[in-house]
Amino acid sequence: MQPSVKEFKFMLTRVLKSPLSVAGLILISYNVILAVFAPFIAPNTTGAALPDPYMIPRDPAAGIWMQPNSPTPGHLFGTTSLQVDLFYGCVWGTRFAFQLGLEVIVTTLTVGLVLGMLAGYYGGFIDEVIMRFTDIILAFPGLILAMVFVAVLSRSGWSTLNAAILSIILIGWPGYTRLIRGEVLRVRGEDYVEAARASGASDIRIMTRHILPNSIYSVIIVASLDFGSIVLTAAALSFLGLGSPPGYADWGRLIFDGVPYAGSGFAYWWTFIYPGIFIVLFTLGWNLLGDALRDVLDPLSRRK
Amino acid sequence: MGLREYIIRRLLLLIPIMFGVVILLFAVMQFVDPGIRVTVYIRNVRQMLEVQRYIHVYGLDQPIWTQFYNWLAQIFQGNFGVSAYYREEVLHGLLARVPATFEIVLYSVPIIIFVGIWLGVQSAVHKDKPLDHLTRIFSILGTSLPSFFFGILLSAIFIAQLKWVTAGRIGFSSGTLLSLMIQSGTWHQYTGLLTVDSLLNGNPAFFLEALEHLVLPAMVLVFIQTAVMVRVTRSSMLEALSKTYITAARAKGLSKNEVIYKHARRNALIPVVTISGLLVGGMMTGLVITETVFLFPGVGNWAATAAQNFDLSVVIVYAMFSAAIFVLANLVVDVLYAYIDPRIRLG
Numbered sequence: 001m002q003p004s005v006k007e008f009k010f011m012l013t014r015v016l017k018s019p020l021s022v023a024g025l026i027l028i029s030y031n032v033i034l035a036v037f038a039p040f041i042a043p044n045t046t047g048a049a050l051p052d053p054y055m056i057p058r059d060p061a062a063g064i065w066m067q068p069n070s071p072t073p074g075h076l077f078g079t080t081s082l083q084v085d086l087f088y089g090c091v092w093g094t095r096f097a098f099q100l101g102l103e104v105i106v107t108t109l110t111v112g113l114v115l116g117m118l119a120g121y122y123g124g125f126i127d128e129v130i131m132r133f134t135d136i137i138l139a140f141p142g143l144i145l146a147m148v149f150v151a152v153l154s155r156s157g158w159s160t161l162n163a164a165i166l167s168i169i170l171i172g173w174p175g176y177t178r179l180i181r182g183e184v185l186r187v188r189g190e191d192y193v194e195a196a197r198a199s200g201a202s203d204i205r206i207m208t209r210h211i212l213p214n215s216i217y218s219v220i221i222v223a224s225l226d227f228g229s230i231v232l233t234a235a236a237l238s239f240l241g242l243g244s245p246p247g248y249a250d251w252g253r254l255i256f257d258g259v260p261y262a263g264s265g266f267a268y269w270w271t272f273i274y275p276g277i278f279i280v281l282f283t284l285g286w287n288l289l290g291d292a293l294r295d296v297l298d299p300l301s302r303r304k
Numbered sequence: 305m306g307l308r309e310y311i312i313r314r315l316l317l318l319i320p321i322m323f324g325v326v327i328l329l330f331a332v333m334q335f336v337d338p339g340i341r342v343t344v345y346i347r348n349v350r351q352m353l354e355v356q357r358y359i360h361v362y363g364l365d366q367p368i369w370t371q372f373y374n375w376l377a378q379i380f381q382g383n384f385g386v387s388a389y390y391r392e393e394v395l396h397g398l399l400a401r402v403p404a405t406f407e408i409v410l411y412s413v414p415i416i417i418f419v420g421i422w423l424g425v426q427s428a429v430h431k432d433k434p435l436d437h438l439t440r441i442f443s444i445l446g447t448s449l450p451s452f453f454f455g456i457l458l459s460a461i462f463i464a465q466l467k468w469v470t471a472g473r474i475g476f477s478s479g480t481l482l483s484l485m486i487q488s489g490t491w492h493q494y495t496g497l498l499t500v501d502s503l504l505n506g507n508p509a510f511f512l513e514a515l516e517h518l519v520l521p522a523m524v525l526v527f528i529q530t531a532v533m534v535r536v537t538r539s540s541m542l543e544a545l546s547k548t549y550i551t552a553a554r555a556k557g558l559s560k561n562e563v564i565y566k567h568a569r570r571n572a573l574i575p576v577v578t579i580s581g582l583l584v585g586g587m588m589t590g591l592v593i594t595e596t597v598f599l600f601p602g603v604g605n606w607a608a609t610a611a612q613n614f615d616l617s618v619v620i621v622y623a624m625f626s627a628a629i630f631v632l633a634n635l636v637v638d639v640l641y642a643y644i645d646p647r648i649r650l651g
Contacts, residue, residue, distance in 0.1 A: 020444075136324035139627045141585035143592065147611045148332060148623045155336045155614045232450055236593060239452045241612040255453060259597075262456050265465030272460070276453035284448040291444075 014296040024288025031282050035095040042091035054096050054249045056084045068261055068268045078270040080257045084247050086270060090278045092249035097231045097282060100165060104230050105223055107169045112176025117207050119177065120184025134174035142171045143236060150242045164243040168233055179222055183215030221293045228286030235279055251275040310642050314635050325627045329620050330372055336616060338364040343388045343617045351386070389615035398603060398621060403496030404473055405591055405602030410497070411518055412525045416583070420530045421576065424537020425569055428545060439534055446531020451590050455524045455597035462520060469516050471599040474498060478513050524594045529583055536579045537572065544572040574644055581637035585630050
């Protein structure tokens with residue numbers, strides 16, 4: 001295990017050297033802190049119990065006025081229509097973004113790993129079938145196919161939020177499957193795989209102990225860049241009204257609710273500016289980190 | 305294999321892919337009950353009143369293979385169903401809105417390509433100088449700023465606050481005047497593109513108005529896609545400049561400009577060609593959002609509103625349409641790539 005640890009340390013020092021990647025790390029840490037400590041940073045002050053903490057609590061005393069209220073000490077970021085508190089929404093939106101992102105990434109990675117490994121290792125018919133499936137899904141621009149899935153699932157009784165999450169997973173797994181398949185194909189011909197096979201190792205053992213650890217680097221880079229774009233896609237779906245329900249702590253949804261007020265110029269600027277800033281800070285962090293990782297792990301630019 | 309064989313092979317591959325696309329969409333549709341699915345089959349709006357009868361007529365209560373065959377037959381005859389939400393035939397709705405979307409694309413693509421490539425090359429050539437830093441900030445912002453947020457910002461600033469322009473494709477009064485002119489025959493629709501048509505009809509006022517309404521949607525599209533283009537071009541150019549043949553060319557005595565623009569850039573453009581395919585997909589996605597934000601009556605807005613109202617017939621047809629364009633674009637890109645790099649066709 002020693003070489004891996006050294007490798008990791010080397011990676012870390014490289015990442016910390018570039019100011020952009022440090023900025024990325026700071027942004028991500030900030031987002032993580034917001035997400036983890038959301039219940040403390042933006043607690044539920046209405047006194048009513050919340051079945052779903054992502055459903056922004058509404059102060060019953062505030063009423064249900066459509067007009068958004070400007071920021072006040074009670075509502076740091078102001079409220080959007082129906083007196084939905086934006087501070088709660090934005091902070092918990094961070095937590096929601098992480099939760100959604102993790103759900104999607106874990107699922108797409110798992111599916112991608114399994115299918116990609118099977119396709120790359122066994123080849124032949126299995127490979128053909130899996131590849132045709134990925135071809136078909138990848139023939140669509142992502143968001144558009146997601147729209148189809150959400151529309152269909154919602155019509156069949158799914159909540160739009162669950163439909164959106166499943167849709168993002170459905171458009172995401174082919175990319176990882178292909179990526180991992182490519183890596184597996186690359187590693188498959190290496191000598192140590194031959195050696196393992198010659199010494200009688202089972203297929204699963206070869207796949208997990210030999211092929212998997214060596215295919216993982218590019219997957220990590222892609223996954224880290226993808227985390228940002230998954231959240232962006234979810235926000236886009238919510239912005240189109242195809243994601244979270246009204247009053248949910250989701251940045252895209254909050255902007256959707258703020259759209260009618262954008263028609264008044266800057267009169268209600270907080271309804272869309274705050275959620276937007278939160279999205280940018282989130283996505284920016286992941287993009288910077290992904291870029292930094294790509295630079296660091298690219299063998300051509302290392303050890304200069 | 306030669307280039308011609310490669311093109312033919314890729315063209316033939318189109319068929320199973322589009323067939324798969326159609327199968328996927330049909331399979332997805334099966335999740336929904338027949339009363340809604342029947343809208344994809346019926347021919348005109350009046351038929352909506354007798355849904356039950358049409359469920360039987362179009363065999364939605366029959367085995368799935370029969371249904372699929374019937375649906376395919378419909379599509380080949382050009383019947384894509386009726387939109388429950390828009391109360392019109394889907395194909396008609398699509399064709400009516402394509403020109404508007406195409407107009408945005410027409411003005412955006414040249415900017416994306418030329419500005420993107422130029423900035424990327426210059427940024428790589430003048431690495432770590434101010435231009436490079438500015439460009440990198442621009443491209444990082446472009447990939448981190450969600451298109452809908454940028455669009456809403458521009459909309460709030462220029463449409464709502466400064467009131468420089470209105471949402472949509474053309475102003476309200478001009479719009480009504482235009483439809484009157486079309487009806488009375490004083491305006492001839494040559495292309496469906498307002499900017500081109502207004503010049504051809506000899507109406508510079510409309511031209512200017514159409515153009516100014518295109519600025520904001522195009523800006524959103526251009527900003528995001530150019531950022532991607534710049535990033536790819538820059539890193540590709542950096543890699544090309546680091547190759548040994550560049551040093552050899554300089555040693556041979558070629559001028560710096562010659563080396564950069566004739567040799568390095570040409571090779572750097574290869575990954576850029578590859579990415580153009582993805583860019584088309586990104587643009588189609590971006591168009592859905594941009595048109596929604598600016599209330600532009602294009603296909604993106606058409607599909608987004610339909611999706612919000614769960615109008616399946618429109619969404620499914622739009623998905624088919626987008627897939628067809630995306631697949632074709634990737635095919636063109638692959639052929640270009642094979643033309644530039646012969647190793648690909650031999651593989």
